Amino acid sequence: MLSAWGRPQTPAMPKAPPAPTPPTDRKVTLGMVARASGVSPATVSRILNGTAVVSDEKRTAVDRAIAELGFVPNPIARGLAGGRTLSAGVVTQSIDSPFYGVALRGIEEELGRVGYRPLFMSGHWDPAEEHRCIEELLARRVDGLIVLTGRLGDDELCRVAQSLPTVITGRTLAAPGLYALDFDDCEGARLATEHLLSLGHRRIAFIAGDPSHPDAQQRLLGYRAALQTAGVRYRAALVRPARFFEESGRIAVERLLASGEPFSAIFAANDQMAFGAALALYERGLRVPDDVSLVGFDDLAGAAHVIPPLTTVHHPGYDIGRIAAACLLELLAGNVPSARLPAPALVVRASTRTAAAEA
Amino acid sequence: MLSAWGRPQTPAMPKAPPAPTPPTDRKVTLGMVARASGVSPATVSRILNGTAVVSDEKRTAVDRAIAELGFVPNPIARGLAGGRTLSAGVVTQSIDSPFYGVALRGIEEELGRVGYRPLFMSGHWDPAEEHRCIEELLARRVDGLIVLTGRLGDDELCRVAQSLPTVITGRTLAAPGLYALDFDDCEGARLATEHLLSLGHRRIAFIAGDPSHPDAQQRLLGYRAALQTAGVRYRAALVRPARFFEESGRIAVERLLASGEPFSAIFAANDQMAFGAALALYERGLRVPDDVSLVGFDDLAGAAHVIPPLTTVHHPGYDIGRIAAACLLELLAGNVPSARLPAPALVVRASTRTAAAEA
DNA sequence: TTGTACGCGTTATCAT
């Protein structure tokens, strides 16, 4: 292995061929194909779309012409004439979000299987911006829409869905043209809290995320539900709002520490805040999990490789994207989707352990 | 702060208005605006595009009609007629890459300032796939192209640039219609290594990244250059290839440890591998920075919040995206871009310290 | 300054 690095050598060329390079001249139109193969444009179109039965001889002639000229249909013209653009609008919250990123990948892959392309736009958790995104997407004549959670009103979503097949994640909602895919955040949070409780923790702090955020609300509910089931009193002083980023989680824990309120475990409403929480503890000389147990939520790609590897609730971003896209495709095909999201599952790693004897 | 969580209350509504909701009926065409305002379609078009001077009375009449009807120009039709789609193709490597993600955000923001939209496609570091992405983007008639690094041959890139304004990052290249934005990876790696050397480290391991990856090659060069300048012998046994992911970095360090080759510091060619390296050390009971100093490359969003906060080379992904987009816009406007990328800079955090006395 | 007429590349609706 190392030898390739130790001594000079001819640069390792990537092994893919130097590009197939068909005559793919741009500007080859359907009309040119028609003329070249001695048929009418309509026939070429029919062959391309399988719209009608065409005689075999014409078909082969056209196929040959297409190959020889390197014809590529123009989606723009297709969109104008046929009303389909083979593209789907996707409203995400931030194109570089570590969680939604994998969802976008799922969407891209699933859509790509049938020639559809996603058009991504970021709403930044702002209803007004999300509204603008949708307007723009509508203007660009996307064939369908996927909205990843977001804060848009249910009513507006339903309105949009009337004119455009729409899949929404992160909420439960039913309307014509709309399909909702809800993840059970509450149950996930319950699992996380229950895990901590089963390890003997009783004073479990909760870094809650933005109170106006629907996911955050559900996770808080799950936390409270688990506490209640276990007969552990809910203490408002152990619950800290934050803003879903590392720094925010860190500050929340610093304040918690400063407040003097005792706790032996922390459940953060997402992994990023959990990372920040871990840092705050570290800076105070507190060790995870020996002094404080820590659980996150999302199971980001990095969660398995932080120190110590983070126990967290698996939030299947990739599947969410893939399934949302599959459902949109169903809607576009005139079918009624029936797919559902996987249930949340706890991933136990190294950031949690049994509680020391407690007061 | 906490009170909002502790007791029930009316749910905090996001403060944005419930959507402006103009009469925005879809299907309002330019022709309808023309009729409604008593002018010709051409005049409406001219007003929309500022193509010619129009009398004030007609202009106001048209503006009013546009507002009243809620007219939105159809980009599809615009694309067909005018040849411009107001969209730019972006070939990235993976839509969920932690590094390129912020670059995409930069692109999205910069392009959005002038009404342009990015069309993202993932090439997955495969020249054949990148080729397909470009074909698809060409078919969709994007006005320009941004390619984020990638492995496509220089020759093919130049060919594409002849028919489509193109900005490429991660290499130096000049051709008509093409603008290249190269980041000095070599210098960045030199800075990192130099930092370690200045702290007294002499046996510095290098987790190198994929040898076939251009960035990896440059970073190796920088590492060697710094060593040479300092008169420290290059040891092939301290250099380990890996694949730019956490797990890969972890395995590389495990092997390094198993090899028995002594070292007091590790420089990883990207942050993700550095995270993996830190984990491998942790699992062996080795502490960062007390036992081993660690430096990464990229300065990912998470680098400041891992334990301990990672010393790393700042790789300005956001700026790269923003600047690439700005350059493409220049190209589109017929100008010659001249922007350059910021120089690499070392960010010293808590993962490095002076070397203990060495053998 | 403004309007007319045509074209962009494709699909859809008629005929045949």
Add this chain to the structure above:
DNA sequence: ATGATAACGCGTACAA
């Protein structure tokens, strides 16, 4: 089964 012909919504010569 196939071919004219008319949209699709807009930009742009060209003419006025």
